[in-house]
Amino acid sequence: MNSGVRPQLLLVDPNTLFRRTLSLVARELDIAQVVEVSSHEQAQRALESRPIQALLMDVDERLGALALVQLVRAGALPCSADLPIALTAAGIDTATLALFGPLGIKRVMLKPFKVKTALEVVQMLVAAAR
Amino acid sequence: MSAAALPSNEAERLQALRELLILDTPPEQRFDRIVQFAAEEFDMPVAMLTLVDQDRQWSKSCVGVESCEIAREHAFCAHAILLPEIMVVPDLQADPRFHDNPMVTDGPRVRFYAGAPIETQPGLRVGTLCLLDTQPRVLDATERVILGTLRDLVQGELLGQALEPGP
Numbered sequence: 001m002n003s004g005v006r007p008q009l010l011l012v013d014p015n016t017l018f019r020r021t022l023s024l025v026a027r028e029l030d031i032a033q034v035v036e037v038s039s040h041e042q043a044q045r046a047l048e049s050r051p052i053q054a055l056l057m058d059v060d061e062r063l064g065a066l067a068l069v070q071l072v073r074a075g076a077l078p079c080s081a082d083l084p085i086a087l088t089a090a091g092i093d094t095a096t097l098a099l100f101g102p103l104g105i106k107r108v109m110l111k112p113f114k115v116k117t118a119l120e121v122v123q124m125l126v127a128a129a130r
Numbered sequence: 131m132s133a134a135a136l137p138s139n140e141a142e143r144l145q146a147l148r149e150l151l152i153l154d155t156p157p158e159q160r161f162d163r164i165v166q167f168a169a170e171e172f173d174m175p176v177a178m179l180t181l182v183d184q185d186r187q188w189s190k191s192c193v194g195v196e197s198c199e200i201a202r203e204h205a206f207c208a209h210a211i212l213l214p215e216i217m218v219v220p221d222l223q224a225d226p227r228f229h230d231n232p233m234v235t236d237g238p239r240v241r242f243y244a245g246a247p248i249e250t251q252p253g254l255r256v257g258t259l260c261l262l263d264t265q266p267r268v269l270d271a272t273e274r275v276i277l278g279t280l281r282d283l284v285q286g287e288l289l290g291q292a293l294e295p296g297p
Binding site for chain 1: 163164167170171272273275276278279280282283
């Protein structure tokens with residue numbers, strides 16, 4: 001695969017070091033082009049302006065993440081309403097899981113996790129986007 | 131034990147190291163967070179940002195060890211800076227270069243070493259981001275890329291490049 005056809009994955013996470021590391025490793029291994037943002041507001045702008053094909057998003061600010069996933073699934077953004085989505089969280093309760101449950105989330109990763117694990121999830125999301 | 135050969139550009143390398151103005155400076159959070167991240171990512175008891183000076187190896191940042199300075203003749207990183215690639219020694223006890231190194235036979239009894247050389251100018255490798263364990267280990271291809279990426283971030287910080295990506 002050449003870099004011209006690498007899928008674009010949107011990574012939403014407040015941890016700059018984690019974002020940079022995952023993004024650079026995914027590029028080095030030619031898995032995906034990772035678009036990095038640190039907030040859900042920036043994520044919405046990226047989804048409105050770039051051809052995003054998968055989403056890996058921190059949900060510790062639960063309401064912002066939920067609203068964004070609902071917008072995607074409602075077809076209110078330029079990306080596919082079936083966008084493959086995985087979530088990350090420091091902790092997640094059953095009530096929150098129940099909110100995201102009907103929204104077709106492919107995986108929830110609890111922190112702390114390794115870059116290597118996140119990379120496997122990125123690969124899974126990219127494969128689902130094809 | 132075989133002490134590492136001196137790089138062919140040793141004088142130029144030492145000059146580049148000194149021009150960084152970092153030797154013997156206090157710990158800095160911008161380096162500590164990357165070294166800590168590396169230790170956690172690889173489940174390593176020891177991770178360090180080392181700089182190989184004329185007669186010593188000095189650590190700007192370290193996780194899991196208290197002493198930040200050892201003699202260059204005992205330093206695994208003095209070997210790692212000889213080549214641009216990441217140096218991985220799965221079992222130091224089984225490697226003729228290191229089996230009788232005092233870091234292996236006494237004290238910390240290190241068994242595993244991986245060091246990603248830090249190059250601040252083409253061909254001038256001043257130190258490493260390195261990982262050590264008291265058990266033999268291996269690093270797979272993905273883990274080597276992750277270590278190399280963290281090394282690149284350290285290198286960027288040393289050269290004054292911001293961690294944040296451009297717009």
